[in-house]
Amino acid sequence: MPSALPHGDPAPADGRLPAAVLADAAQRPFGVYVHIPFCQTRCGYCDFNTYTAAELGSGVSRGSYADTVLAEVRLAGTVLDGRTPIASTVFFGGGTPTLLPAEHLGLIITEIRETFGLAADAEISTEANPETVTPGYFAKLREAGFTRVSLGMQSAVPRVLEVLDRKHRPGRPQEAVAEARAAGFEHVNLDLIYGAPYETDADWQTSLDAVIAAGPDHVSAYALVVEEGTALARQVAQGVLPAPDDDVLADRYVMADETLHAAGFDWYEVSNWARSDAARCRHNELYWSDANWWGLGPGAHSHVSGVRWWNVKHPARYAVLLESGASPAAGRETLDAQARLTERVMLAVRMRDGLALAELPPERAAVAPQLAGWGLVEHPALEQGRLVLTQRGRLLADAVVRELLA
Incomplete structure (x- = not known):
């Protein structure tokens, strides 16, 4: 199920x-x-x-x-x-x-x-x-x-x-x-x-x-x-x-x-x-890229400027709520600054455009040269202030994220 x-x-x-x-x-x-x-x-x-x-x-x-x-x-x-x-x-x-x-x-x-x-x-x-x-x-x-x-x-x-x-x-x-x-x-x-x-x-x-x-x-x-x-x-x-x-x-x-x-x-x-x-x-x-979207339908998730919510799962309950004029949202959360940074890092490092080192706290950006030494991020991009995964880094993307957020 x-x-x-x-x-x-x-x-x-x-x-x-x-x-x-x-x-x-x-x-x-x-x-x-x-x-x-x-x-x-x-x-x-x-x-x-x-x-x-x-x-x-x-x-x-x-x-x-x-x-x-x-x-x-x-x-x-x-x-x-x-x-x-x-x-x-x-x-x-x-x-x-x-x-x-x-x-x-x-x-x-x-x-x-x-x-x-x-x-x-x-x-x-x-x-x-x-x-x-x-x-x-x-x-x-x-x-x-x-x-x-x-x-x-x-x-x-x-x-x-x-x-x-x-x-x-x-x-x-x-x-x-x-x-x-x-x-x-x-x-x-x-x-x-x-x-x-x-x-x-x-x-x-x-x-x-x-x-x-x-x-x-x-x-x-x-x-x-x-x-x-x-x-x-x-x-x-x-x-x-x-x-x-x-x-x-x-x-x-x-x-x-x-x-x-x-x-x-x-x-x-x-x-x-x-x-x-x-x-x-x-x-x-x-x-x-941390943009905004509204998710329509049962179980759909939405995000607007740091607030995330999700609809009830079953289509029948979803329909009943809307027919009564109520929101079908089952719950929501407001992301604090640390949660938003965590999500930003998790998503951006998976992209070819990568993550700007300036988005990281200085102590976390400092691990980037070590990641390059391990062959996980590209040296040329790093010299330009961006963290971009190599092919090996893509295979170990979760480990890269852990290093950046430790």
Whole structure:
């Protein structure tokens, strides 16, 4: 089942934010995340806040879900009261957003535009499972205003897909890339997962080669993580499947980085590669750069100028709260200066642009030369006052963060 929500303070019933927070919000870029919690089946490794029809039960309808989200958009407009810049990015994630009609997704975009405004060059993305999209659906997404699509491929090898409980047939993600391109999508991402039980080096190379041949301009590759409470975790605990091996995961990452670089992709975040700066996912960069966003939907998280909150998890409870005129927030926290520094370091060091040493307390910045001596950060960038990870540093990013925050 989906992972638990964080612990925090009670959130106001009307969702209001402190005046000082709203005053600061005008100084930071703003985006919107839209969570679509529906899936046809649950993948064994997934602990996201998503539900199949059997898990949802009665009281929740895909057909009325967009209307519920529209109610939260209007609530957000009241809470923020025009204090944020117009939205520069919108990202539909899940779950499987493309299980909803494209027209419903378009209604949400229209409400976001009318409530917050949308930049003329706004990036509007959706995740999609390859089996839920068609050439006609892609055309409708473009008509609705989408500029970018992210397709879940995970692997090109049938037995690896089977272990991951992925239902699409091999080759379908590549077909979907071509269909998206034909519909006018300039920016297309393919997601991969490496380190699945019984996956070989040859399997992983097959997947990398298939991704490159498909022609996306962005690739995300994530190490398989065994999340507590998932079917995969139970299989590993019972000895049915082996746990991912850290050394194997490191080797697979190096294979990905070198293969993708040779094909014209450059890393810009530890798990993300793009063919150009324009191909980067601007919405994710907004998360990684301490900007502001409102998360719509059950279980969605939001952040505005140091205040973070999260919505109730179940779609039925989410709908009941909004129908009653209340905020769906389950809890929230206000980050103090140390917490914000910690998050800034954790996120910035994962980026190709790196972390400015000036953002660190002097005693912590002083460890940077030692990190360079260990081969974890780039010497030229350090001479220019920035901490940028080497490939080895990316493999040990968590250790670098610990050194910087010790």
